Amino acid sequence: MYIGRFAPSPSGRLHFGSLLAALASYLDARSNHGQWLLRIDDIDPPREAQGATLAIIETLQAFGLQWDGEIVYQSQRSAIYQQALDQLKKNALTYPCCCSRKEILKRTGSIIYDNYCWSHPPSKTDNIVWRFKNNSRTLSWSDTILGHQSLDKSQSIDFILKRRDSLWAYQLAVTVDDAAMGINHVVRGCDLLSEASKQLLLIQALNLPKVTFSHIPVVVNSLGQKLSKQNLAPAITTNRIGYQLYSALVMLGQNPHPSLRNADKSDILLQSIANWDPAAIPLKYSTSHRN
């Protein structure tokens, strides 16, 4: 069975780009008679915006994007991330590293880590990170939208699994959770494309079931910048929901019937599930999003 998900981080409210990702993953799951789960990726408390989690949940409900089952919160799942790290330790696929950015730069002349601590284990046990021992210098896979993908140099380094502040790295938490939740299809923005290779490396290392990835284009504003919480993309409002859904479908190349422009959200969603055509998703949106 197809199991998909939407997994926003509560570092801010949903913007139009997040609506596209939510809608595309929802429609892909529903048109495959699958489940669509909601997970709040709240593993980074310092970057969390107050009230964002509730706002995200309320916005999804307002748009009629109803998920299946209980909401999963990453902040409550540290124990299973630790289990995964322990499993990697047992298989010599992770090691502690004490190098600061400055030390790496001094040694290598760049910020790309040189796997130094694998051959020079640190003597201290505090103030360290845990890195993935990346034995696969090659990996290729196929994205359903973007086609053939392979590791680039920055992805083949021994990346961090657990941070100096004891917070979990995105790739580890997401890989472990997707497997635990039975998720086998991930539809999300291509700003996360470079994470997919790392997730696939961890899937191999932890012997977890395969996941199919579909990365949709990111939305840019009229200045050509990616809409993001960092550049203060405006939160979507819950006014004119039908029109916003219609606009999102146009962006996703779905060619919605003009009569849907003023339709009720449930009619729009039902029609869009019936007519969903992932092959029509463009590699790049033809217009910028007007804020």
Ligand SMILES: [Zn+2]
């Ligand atoms: Zn190191």
